[in-house]
Amino acid sequence: MAEKMMGVVYHGKGDLRFEERDIPTILDPRDAIVRVGMSSICTSDFHIRNGAVPIAKPNTILGHEFAGEIVAVGDAVKKFKPGDRVVANVETFCGECFYCKRGYVNNCVEGGWYLGCRIDGCQTEYVRVPIADNGLIRIPENLDYEDVLMVSCILPSGYFGAELAEIHPGDTVAVIGCGPCGYTAMMCARLFGPARIIAIDRHDERGEFALKNGWADVFVNTKKEDPIEVVKRYTDGRGADSVIEMAGKDESFQLAWKLARPNGVVSLIAMYEEDQRLPLPSMYGKNLVFKTGGVDACKDQMLVDLIAGGKLNTRPLITHKMPLNDIMHGYEIFEKHLDGCIKVAITPYER
């Protein structure tokens, strides 16, 4: 094992550098060290770079979406041993506190979003994963890294959005935002048996991608049509039973509550960089349910099982693949949606 590795390091607002770092070691008996086999770049990495994530610590390697092979485990790790292939969870959690026992792992007293935010993450070659028994999921034999890479973050986030939305069989679900998390919200919404999923975005190619993959049934381009009118057309003038907001802009926040029918559920999973205004007088009597969330990612095993069973397929999201050497280029094409980029898979550093 080399002693140094390359990684994308956050040095404070607006400052990311690809530079050399020390290889991590076990610090706590519950730790595992994972050699990254494949990682990805997430929109929330840009939120950190933009200074919009107050908990993020400067001098931290970014990245929280990865799969790889365990190279070392601490004495207290029970489920894993070196050589195991695993996919990591964006969230660290103890599994034992008040919140964990209720499934609210995002608010775990010794957990939450650490990897690639408060401690070194995965846009590098080796990662120290705390509380590895909870933070890692074994990859079934028949799956490879590309099958499970999205289980770290955007698939549980999409599932969480769909779950918060309280979808019933036969419902109409509107999903705002045809980005990676919008797509996973759609494919997970499908698991709850809605009559239709209406995808909303400003770009035809992004909406068509959702239709082509069978994640949405209807696409509305907000530059061409009024989504409120379209949703009403499908629902006898009522509005959507559930709305999942994944775009994270002022307009999309306002659109979310307007799309919902009276007594509907608005599920807000997007990360906003600004405060939002809730115009309570305008929505008085509409009796909406709003739910917000940073993902409680404690259903990763179930998601891996659904992938292994052919019920979920996130592979089409990986539109680009490149070695760690080129990751800064990956950041650029992902951020600017160049060349139809949805998600970038980063393969190991090539020496």
Ligand SMILES: [Zn+2]
């Ligand atoms: Zn992510």
Ligand SMILES: [Zn+2]
């Ligand atoms: Zn806990």
